[in-house]
Structure formats: structure tokens, C-alpha cells
Amino acid sequence: MAPANQRHTIFLTPEEDRRLRKTFKDRLQKCRDLTGQPRVPTDPKTLSSQVIQADLLSDMGQTGRSDAVVAFPVGNPYPPCIVSLQDLQPIELADLLVDTHHRGRMLTVRRVSPVVKLQAYSWTVVQKIPSGETERLEMSLHKSKHGHDILESGNIFQIKEPYFTISDQGEPTLRIDHPSDIAIRKDTIPTERPFEVGDSTATIPDTQTPALPTKTPKEWKEEGNAALKQKDLLLAHSNYTQGIQLVTTDGTPKEDSTFDLFRNRAHVNLALNRLDEAKADALSALTNLGDDRHKELDSKSYSRAGIAAYNLGSFQEAKQFFEEQLKLSPNDKEATIRLKQAEKRLKEQETGSYDLKKIKASLLMGHRPVDAATFTRNVKIKDSPGRGRGLYVTCAIKAGDIVMAEKPFCVVWGHEAQALTAMTYDTRHDRIRVFPAGLAKSIVQKLSDNPSQVEKIMDLYGDYRGLDKQLIIRDSGPVIDTFQIHDIVARNAFGPGPAYTGRHQGEQGDSNASAGLWVMAAYINHSCIPNAKLEYIGDLMLIRATRSISANEEIFHSYEGSNDFDARSAALMNTWGFTCDCKLCEAEKADSPDVRKKRGELEKEADAFVQGETASGARRMVILKAKRLEKSIQETYDGERYKGLPRTALVSIQKWIAEASTR
Numbered sequence: 001m002a003p004a005n006q007r008h009t010i011f012l013t014p015e016e017d018r019r020l021r022k023t024f025k026d027r028l029q030k031c032r033d034l035t036g037q038p039r040v041p042t043d044p045k046t047l048s049s050q051v052i053q054a055d056l057l058s059d060m061g062q063t064g065r066s067d068a069v070v071a072f073p074v075g076n077p078y079p080p081c082i083v084s085l086q087d088l089q090p091i092e093l094a095d096l097l098v099d100t101h102h103r104g105r106m107l108t109v110r111r112v113s114p115v116v117k118l119q120a121y122s123w124t125v126v127q128k129i130p131s132g133e134t135e136r137l138e139m140s141l142h143k144s145k146h147g148h149d150i151l152e153s154g155n156i157f158q159i160k161e162p163y164f165t166i167s168d169q170g171e172p173t174l175r176i177d178h179p180s181d182i183a184i185r186k187d188t189i190p191t192e193r194p195f196e197v198g199d200s201t202a203t204i205p206d207t208q209t210p211a212l213p214t215k216t217p218k219e220w221k222e223e224g225n226a227a228l229k230q231k232d233l234l235l236a237h238s239n240y241t242q243g244i245q246l247v248t249t250d251g252t253p254k255e256d257s258t259f260d261l262f263r264n265r266a267h268v269n270l271a272l273n274r275l276d277e278a279k280a281d282a283l284s285a286l287t288n289l290g291d292d293r294h295k296e297l298d299s300k301s302y303s304r305a306g307i308a309a310y311n312l313g314s315f316q317e318a319k320q321f322f323e324e325q326l327k328l329s330p331n332d333k334e335a336t337i338r339l340k341q342a343e344k345r346l347k348e349q350e351t352g353s354y355d356l357k358k359i360k361a362s363l364l365m366g367h368r369p370v371d372a373a374t375f376t377r378n379v380k381i382k383d384s385p386g387r388g389r390g391l392y393v394t395c396a397i398k399a400g401d402i403v404m405a406e407k408p409f410c411v412v413w414g415h416e417a418q419a420l421t422a423m424t425y426d427t428r429h430d431r432i433r434v435f436p437a438g439l440a441k442s443i444v445q446k447l448s449d450n451p452s453q454v455e456k457i458m459d460l461y462g463d464y465r466g467l468d469k470q471l472i473i474r475d476s477g478p479v480i481d482t483f484q485i486h487d488i489v490a491r492n493a494f495g496p497g498p499a500y501t502g503r504h505q506g507e508q509g510d511s512n513a514s515a516g517l518w519v520m521a522a523y524i525n526h527s528c529i530p531n532a533k534l535e536y537i538g539d540l541m542l543i544r545a546t547r548s549i550s551a552n553e554e555i556f557h558s559y560e561g562s563n564d565f566d567a568r569s570a571a572l573m574n575t576w577g578f579t580c581d582c583k584l585c586e587a588e589k590a591d592s593p594d595v596r597k598k599r600g601e602l603e604k605e606a607d608a609f610v611q612g613e614t615a616s617g618a619r620r621m622v623i624l625k626a627k628r629l630e631k632s633i634q635e636t637y638d639g640e641r642y643k644g645l646p647r648t649a650l651v652s653i654q655k656w657i658a659e660a661s662t663r
């Protein structure tokens with residue numbers, strides 16, 4: 001994870017480290033050994049008793065959330081299915097091969113057991129009908145949608161290009177890594193006897209049949225409204241969608257009930273943070289009729305379109321929608337306030353001038369996230385030789401000034417339920433890393449709900465390029481390669497530290513560090529002698545110049561603050577996969593290991609001295625001791641080689657001496 005306040009390490013004993021690597025390597029080996037072998041049929045009774053036992057254990061809290069850090073392997077990416085359901089050929093469980101992706105095929109199964117929900121995956125038992133054969137089905141990290149477990153949200157699934165493999169626990173399993181590879185059948189027949197393994201009386205056709213009995217759009221609207229009243233947003237969304245699908249073939253509503261369906265779904269979409277669809281729905285709901293009743297309804301639609309645009313950071317568009325709303329309802333106070341807010345954001349976007357005092361005060365009042373715009377006018381992305389792309393300033397910036405300010409694409413704070421720090425074993429580099437899994441999950445969810453954002457996220461640096469940055473929409477949503485998201489998060493996420501100070505103690509344990517993705521800032525490369533630093537005010541990230549920066553100069557901040565060359569180099573390689581070649585690293589690399597060791601020891605001594613001795617009012621003898629320590633550290637630096645470079649080991653002792661000497 002990237003800077004600052006990041007947590008790169010979770011302490012593992014050598015034995016734990018060895019066991020973790022061995023478990024995952026053994027599983028990989030088992031997969032390799034069995035690849036392409038025919039699947040061995042399972043015993044339905046054994047499978048069902050396993051799931052029931054595991055479900056009981058998880059109910060008793062024995063396998064659910066605990067302080068233990070979740071670990072899973074990464075580094076064997078495979079692409080999601082990009083073929084529509086209708087173009088896939090059905091496959092039987094009996095035809096599956098081990099550790100194989102069944103490209104071009106689709107498996108329709110019925111869930112016949114409860115779902116065992118664990119932190120990093122969920123699993124259940126499914127049955128092929130009419131054969132009655134059963135199999136384990138596992139959905140990995142990206143297993144929930146708006147807080148609901150996907151496997152639990154239905155009982156008939158269509159699995160696209162099924163992947164049959166061996167689970168991390170060594171069991172044969174169908175495994176889903178990309179949420180777009182599983183569809184819940186809309187015509188799911190609610191089973192009165194839901195969990196009877198071996199029941200093969202019902203048949204499920206592989207292709208979808210129209211829902212029976214058919215409801216009218218008005219009835220779907222009423223069902224949607226009822227679900228909304230019950231706060232079941234997903235059901236309300238589904239009901240309105242069914243109504244919309246009945247009345248529109250070309251996306252254009254024709255009568256009042258259809259306009260209502262769109263307007264109501266816009267409301268639900270706002271609540272679900274599905275902003276793209278919220279905006280589109282609100283605009284589709286516009287009747288453009290001039291009578292008072294329709295004017296009032298259209299005003300509501302403009303308001304919803306404006307809120308969606310505002311939350312997407314499209315402030316110009318938001319402003320236009322609120323202006324249209326005010327034309328229809330000139331006395332609407334809320335619309336006037338919203339218009340003013342949009343205008344303020346546009347000004348921030350343009351000038352980079354923020355009322356930081358007011359923002360800080362709003363944080364004290366508990367208002368989060370910060371209501372502010374992103375300011376990136378003075379920076380641009382360009383190639384940075386040897387470092388991929390980097391961020392450059394387009395004009396001179398004075399020391400202390402704001403280079404840019406950015407709101408995150410997504411942030412998960414340590415105190416939030418979604419926070420989850422995991423350990424990953426990357427089979428590509430044989431490395432164990434700390435990974436903000438909760439952030440990755442939230443990003444996948446946000447992108448699935450807001451396809452307009454896919455391109456900018458997928459453009460970020462990651463080792464595995466997956467589908468690159470192309471947006472592919474299939475069946476009912478965008479195809480998101482979760483392995484690509486993993487690699488992007490691993491190299492670009494920031495650790496902003498706890499959201500609150502003083503309160504919410506313990507919000508950053510081993511398993512719940514805060515993490516976020518600030519897209520433009522993610523283009524900034526590392527240097528051990530940076531010219532900029534990060535600050536967070538709530539979720540607003542400020543990048544400030546630490547010295548004056550000339551026009552067209554590249555911006556750098558320090559990903560890793562350790563003064564110890566070896567520790568710093570190891571962290572840069574382990575977390576970000578590169579060797580720093582800045583002048584400071586060059587100079588430190590040229591020092592002999594003995595000199596580096598000596599300097600490290602002296603620095604520790606200096607730190608202990610500074611902690612133990614108060615500078616103000618220090619006696620002469622104590623100051624002399626500090627100066628001797630300073631001199632010893634100075635002697636570890638080669639004057640010629642370190643000319644113009646920071647001598648980082650001296651920082652604390654020199655600060656102490658300066659303070660002690662000003663009396």
C-alpha cells in the first residue's frame with residue numbers, strides 16, 4: 001500500500017511465514033497435478049453435512065470476523081467472461097475438468113444449502129437439474145453486493161465460463177472470482193423446499209424464461225414502493241427495473257407510470273450510490289409537460305439528476321440541473337442551496353482555493369466525507385523515464401503552496417464495517433504483502449455500479465493489465481477484472497491513517513487499517529528526496545510543495561520514510577516492485593555495509609538521547625554530548641558524495657541542538 005501512515009508489515013514468525021507459503025504452494029502444485037483430469041462426482045450427503053457444519057461454526061463465531069488476519073494467494077489471474085449469456089453453450093457438472101476454465105460454456109445450477117459466509121469468501125452447495133449431481137460453489141473476495149451476499153441473494157445461478165478448481169482448503173470446487181461471471185436468474189422459481197439435496201423433480205431450463213405470472217408496470221411500481229418502504233433497496237431496484245423493462249423497448253417512457261418508475265428508481269439508485277444510472281433515470285423521468293403537477297415531478301427529477309452529477313464530481317452538469325430545477329420551482333430553498341454548493345465546487349476546481357478552516361470545522365462537527373472539489377489544474381500526467389508515468393507541474397509552485405488537492409475515488413476507514421486488511425501471498429514474486437482487501441472490494445462494487453468510472457481506474461498502474469482500460473458491458477453491467485483491481489490497489493492505494501483522532505480508539509488494528517484510492521495522486525512517483533508531501537483533511541488529500549518547484553518539473557513524494565537504506569529499499573521492492581535510483585539512494589548504496597550499520601546505531605543512540613533529554617534549558621555538558629554525537633554521525637558521511645544531499649540520520653539531533661542553543 002502506498003504512503004503515508006501505511007502499514008506494510010504484519011509480523012509473522014518464521015514458522016508462520018513458512019506455513020503460509022507452503023499451504024499456498026501445495027495448493028498450486030495440486031492444481032497443476034490435476035489440471036485437465038475429469039471431475040470426480042461428489043457425494044451429496046457428505047457435501048451437505050460439511051456445509052451445515054461449517055454454517056453452524058460460522059454462526060457460533062468460530063470462523064467469522066476475528067482479530068486473526070485473513071490470508072489468501074494472488075498472482076494467478078484469469079480474465080472474466082466477456083461473452084453474453086445467450087452466446088454461451090450449456091455444460092453439465094459431469095463434463096467439468098479439474099483446474100480448467102470452461103470457455104464458451106455456461107452452467108445453470110440451483111443452490112441447495114445455506115451459504116457459509118467467511119471474511120475472504122463464501123461457499124455453498126449447488127445442484128444440477130435434472131441430473132441431481134451436486135458440487136461445491138465458492139465465491140471469493142468479491143462476494144457481496146451492497147452488503148448482501150451474492151450467493152444468498154438467489155437460488156438459481158448461471159455461471160459463465162465456469163472455473164472448476166481446487167479450493168485453498170484443498171477441496172474440489174466451482175470458483176467465481178469475477179462477480180460478472182455469475183448471474184442470478186430473474187425467473188428463479190422460489191423453492192418451497194429450498195435445501196433438499198438430491199431433489200430432481202424440478203427442471204431448470206438453461207435459457208431464461210419470461211417471468212410468470214406477469215405484472216403490470218403499475219403493479220411493479222407499487223411493489224417497488226413497498227420494498228422501498230421496507231428499506232429493501234435491492235428489491236425496490238429490481239421491482240422498478242422489471243416494470244421499466246415491460247414498458248420500454250427504446251428507453252423512452254410513454255406514460256405517467258413509466259415516468260414514475262424511472263423517477264423512483266433514480267431515488268433508489270442515489271441511495272445505492274449507483275450514480276450513472278441515477279442520473280440517466282432522472283433524465284428519462286422528465287415529462288417536459290407544462291402543467292403544475294408535471295412541473296413539480298420534473299423538478300424532482302432535475303434535483304435527482306443534479307445530486308447524481310454532483311456526487312460524480314461533475315459540478316458543471318450539476319449546476320445546470322439545479323438551474324433547470326429552479327426554473328420549474330423558483331422558491332425551492334434546497335435547490336438554491338445545492339446550486340450555490342455546485343458553484344463553490346466549480347470555483348475550487350478552477351482556483352484551488354479552499355476554505356480550509358471551514359473544512360476542518362466541518363470535520364469536528366462530524367461531517368464526512370469533506371464537501372470539496374478536486375483541484376488538478378496545475379498538474380499533468382507524462383512519461384517519467386524509468387518510472388512509467390509520473391505527474392508534472394505545469395507552472396512554478398512556491399514552497400508550502402498546494403500543488404493539487406484531490407477527493408478520493410474510494411476510501412474505507414478503519415472504523416467502517418468494510419475495512420479489511422489481509423495478507424496476500426503473491427505467487428509471481430514469492431512475496432507476502434499486506435493488502436487492503438476491503439478497499440479492493442469497495443472499488444469493484446463502485447465500478448460495477450458506475451461504469452463511467454471504469455476507464456480512469458483501469459488506467460492506473462498494475463503488473464497485470466487484464467482487460468486494460470476498455471469498458472465492456474455484458475448482460476446487465478460492466479465486466480470488472482478483479483485481478484486487475486487487485487494489482488492496481490496493491491501498487492496505488494494510500495493509507496490515510498485513522499479517520500478520527502482521540503475517538504474510535506483501536507480503529508486501526510492489524511486487520512482494519514484505513515485505505516483509499518486517490519486517482520491523480522496515484523500517478524506521483526517516489527523519491528527519497530521528494531519535493532512534495534501529502535496531507536489529509538478528512539478524505540481531502542492535499543499535496544504541498546516542500547520546496548519551490550519549477551514549471552514542468554516532476555512531482556515526487558516519499559512512499560517510504562525509513563532512514564535505514566536497507567529497510568527502505570526492501571519495502572520499496574516488496575510493496576511497489578522497484579529499486580529507487582535517486583541521488584540519496586545512490587550515495588547510501590556506495591557506503592560500505594559497516595558504515596551504514598554504524599550510522600544506524602548512532603542514529604538510534606541520537607533518537608534515544610533526544611527522547612531522554614529536554615532541549616530547553618539543557619546544561620552545557622549535555623549539549624556538548626549532543627554535539628559529540630552529531631560529529632560522530634557526520635563522520636559517517638563522505639563529504640564529497642553527500643554534497644547537497646540530506647543527511648537524514650542527523651535530523652533529530654540537529655533539531656535538538658538548535659532548540660537547546662536558542663536561549
Ligand SMILES: C[S@@+](CC[C@H](N)C(=O)[O-])C[C@H]1O[C@@H](n2cnc3c(N)ncnc32)[C@H](O)[C@@H]1O
Nearest residue numbers: 387388389461491492522523524525526576578
Ligand atoms: C503509484 S504508481 C506511480 C505511477 C506509475 N509510475 C504509473 O506509471 O502509473 C507506483 C509505481 O510507479 C513506479 N515507480 C514509482 N516511483 C518509482 C521510482 N522512483 N523508480 C522506479 N519506479 C517507480 C513503480 O512501478 C511503482 O509500483
